[in-house]
Each structure stands twice: as C-alpha cells, then as structure tokens.
Amino acid sequence: MSGETDLIKLYSARILELAADIPRHGRLESPDATVKRRSPLCGSTVTVDIKVSDGRVSGYAADVKACALGQAAASIVGANIIGCTQDQVIAARDALKSMLKQDGPVPDAPFDGLEVLLPARDYKNRHESILLTLNASVEAMAEISAASSCA
Incomplete structure (x- = not known):
C-alpha cells in the first residue's frame, strides 16, 4: 500500500496540471536548430525547435511525447525559456540533473x-x-x- 501512496504523491495535482498544459507545444516553422531526444528506458521522446537572436532564445517549441513527469518538466521549460542564454539553459539542465541524482538544490x-x-x-x-x-x-x-562561430 505504501508504494501506491508514493505514486500518488509523485503524480501530484500540480504535476498533472503542468502536464496537461504545455506552453509552446508543437513545432516552429523555421527553427535555427531542431533536436529530437528519446529516453531508451521508457520510450519518451521530445523534439525541440529553437531560434536564437542576440545570444538569447527568441523562439521555442517542443513536441512532447512523454510521461506526466516529462511533460511537467517540458511545461516549465516552455513557460520560461524565452529570453534565456545558452549558459542559463545549461545551468538549468545541470541543476535539474543534480537535484534528481545527487540531492542537489533546485534550479535557479x-x-x-x-x-x-x-x-x-x-x-x-x-x-x-x-x-x-x-x-x-x-x-x-x-x-x-x-554554426554561428563557423560563419
């Protein structure tokens, strides 16, 4: 019974709300880059389209086919990535990884x-x-x- 209770806590109402309403869900018409990633363990996939202007994300869309947790993460990223620099996105990724795998702090x-x-x-x-x-x-x-450093 405790395993069931843990799963109920894991899939909180907030996570399910986020998963149901992913900002910028879909695809961009002419992105500067497109990357598709797949989790081999669960089969979740995400295709991200990004445009960058003056070193900051100016356009973003993601086609998300993932579990509720992956969708919730995509929702938070989609709501906050516009205007971010590459360093901010790297820092967020590294902090999230540390938060999950090494009990690190929440991303900034x-x-x-x-x-x-x-x-x-x-x-x-x-x-x-x-x-x-x-x-x-x-x-x-x-x-x-x-690509921009080679141009």
Whole structure:
C-alpha cells in the first residue's frame, strides 16, 4: 500500500496540471536548430525547435511525447525559456540533473518551478524523461552556437 501512496504523491495535482498544459507545444516553422531526444528506458521522446537572436532564445517549441513527469518538466521549460542564454539553459539542465541524482538544490530562476519534480528523486527510471527537454534544448543551442562561430 505504501508504494501506491508514493505514486500518488509523485503524480501530484500540480504535476498533472503542468502536464496537461504545455506552453509552446508543437513545432516552429523555421527553427535555427531542431533536436529530437528519446529516453531508451521508457520510450519518451521530445523534439525541440529553437531560434536564437542576440545570444538569447527568441523562439521555442517542443513536441512532447512523454510521461506526466516529462511533460511537467517540458511545461516549465516552455513557460520560461524565452529570453534565456545558452549558459542559463545549461545551468538549468545541470541543476535539474543534480537535484534528481545527487540531492542537489533546485534550479535557479527562471527554472525554479522544476522544484515540483523533487518527489521524482527516488524514481531513477523517470529521471531521463524529466531531463529530455532540457537536454534537447542544450543540444540545440550548442548546434546554433557552433554554426554561428563557423560563419
């Protein structure tokens, strides 16, 4: 019975609300970079489209096919990524990974809403799905950065 109670805590009303309303869900018409990431463990996938202007995210969309936890993470990222620099997105990804895997602190603003995923620390099989959107976003921004430095 305690396992069932733990799952109920994990899938809180707030996580389910976030999962049901992902900002910027879909695809951009002409992104600067597109990255698709898949979690081999659970099969969750995220395709991220990003545009960057003056070193900041100016356009963003994500096609998310993930569990409620992955969708909740995507919702928080989608609501907060516009205007962020590559360093901020990397810092958010690294902090989320540390929060989940090493009991690290919650990511800094504007991604501090990822705190809602703290109960997932004990569910290692969900970590990759939760990290998908930020991993794909970091990869997309790295592609844009590499392309602009070669131009």
